[in-house]
Amino acid sequence: MADETPATALAADLADERLIKTEGLSGYFRLFINRLKSGELGSLPVVIGLICISIGFYSAEPRFLSSRSVVSITQFAAPIGIIALGIVLVLLLGEIDLSVGSVSGFTSATMAVLLVNEGQSMLVSMLVAILIGTAIGAFYALLYTRLGVPSFVFSLAGLLGFQGALLYVLGTQGTINLPSDSFLVEFTRFQFxxxxxxxxxxxxxxxxxxxxxxxxxxxxxxxxxxxxxxxxxxxxxxxxxxxxxxxxxxxxxxxxxSYLWLFFAFMVVVMDLALRRTRWGRHVFAVGGNEEAARRSGIKVNRVYFSVFALCSTLAAVGGLLAAGLQTSVSQASGTTDTNLTAIAAAVIGGTSLFGGRGSAYSAMLGIIVLQAIQTGLNLVGVDSSVRFMVTGAVLLLAVAIDSVSRRARTSSGRG
Known part of the structure; x- marks a missing residue:
């Protein structure tokens, strides 16, 4: 995908800042309208969608916007939101990871076995699980950069392979209950x-x-x-x-x-700063926008892929551990239901482009709030879970359609 050059982007930013400084608030609003016309929608579609969802469910069931409901939405959105944060990174490169759910389940099962069956401390069990996630991402990166295996292929293989590894690690137990007084359970469920x-x-x-x-x-x-x-x-x-x-x-x-939601928000802020304010973040956007141009400009493209795939699987492991703490157990279904699709859908619905080079860490937060709000609302009004999948699919399709239209508008206006 051809993106605007750094010189063009800098000139546009300076012109925008001069307009705001010269005309004040009127210049700001005029700039906002011009960006919308040129396809720079940002987070506006998802914010409007969240408002519409809230109004619709509140009309059907006023408890949807109760304080307890809002707290529950944020608390239960956090684990998969952290997994979606890793998906945002790979999507920025124009790649995909279909195995994040299986990785999260496998690593959480490893943690549970070490903690409950082997008598290891919570700290050691969690560190081992997270390091396994990092190693999986590093292995993915080697497959991509050294052997040229497409991300769709090796992550699909990982989806199946680590789902099998989950079953193997749990063995005949099937389900392992975490100690109710453990740090992980206390942190995810009871600390506010x-x-x-x-x-x-x-x-x-x-x-x-x-x-x-x-x-x-x-x-x-x-x-x-x-x-x-x-x-x-x-x-x-x-x-x-x-x-x-x-x-x-x-x-x-x-x-x-909840402490769990605040931890997720903290990770989103840190990742946003890393993407916007560091050399590594600029390189991620550059590689996602145009890999060949990034390579010719001196960027170590393979290192970028390595760091992103490793981070994605690491975040999948962290999200899996937090989900295990929230559910107080690990089972054969951990990470294997709709975790993959929910994490990917959250990143896309939140505004990360499937075409690479465009997105934000806040996409994971906005997208998972939308999906968790839909799930909570449908549960409150007593709708069958099958409808939730259909609604989620429709919302995902709408988000991709908006991204495609806005991308076409940016191309025609010369800004994307």
């Missing part, structure tokens, strides 16, 4: 932020955002570049404070923010 700490966290997040923007303004001004418009930064900071504060107040009516 107190009211005071949650509000302090909201304030800290807002201050960090505003502070980072002020630092950007200082750096760009020192380099004689057009800085972000200060009033707009302050407006966004105020909106962030009010929005997060109101949402925190609402979830605190029930149990508050």
């Amino acid at each position: 932020l107190s009211d005071v700490v949650s509000y302090v966290l909201v304030l800290l997040i807002t201050l960090l955002y505003v502070g980072s923007q002020l630092w950007t303004i200082r750096q760009r001004s020192a380099a004689d570049l057009t800085p972000p418009w200060l009033p707009l930064v302050l407006i966004k900071g105020a909106a962030l404070l009010i929005g997060l504060g109101a949402l925190t107040y609402y979830v605190n009516i029930d149990r508050g923010w």
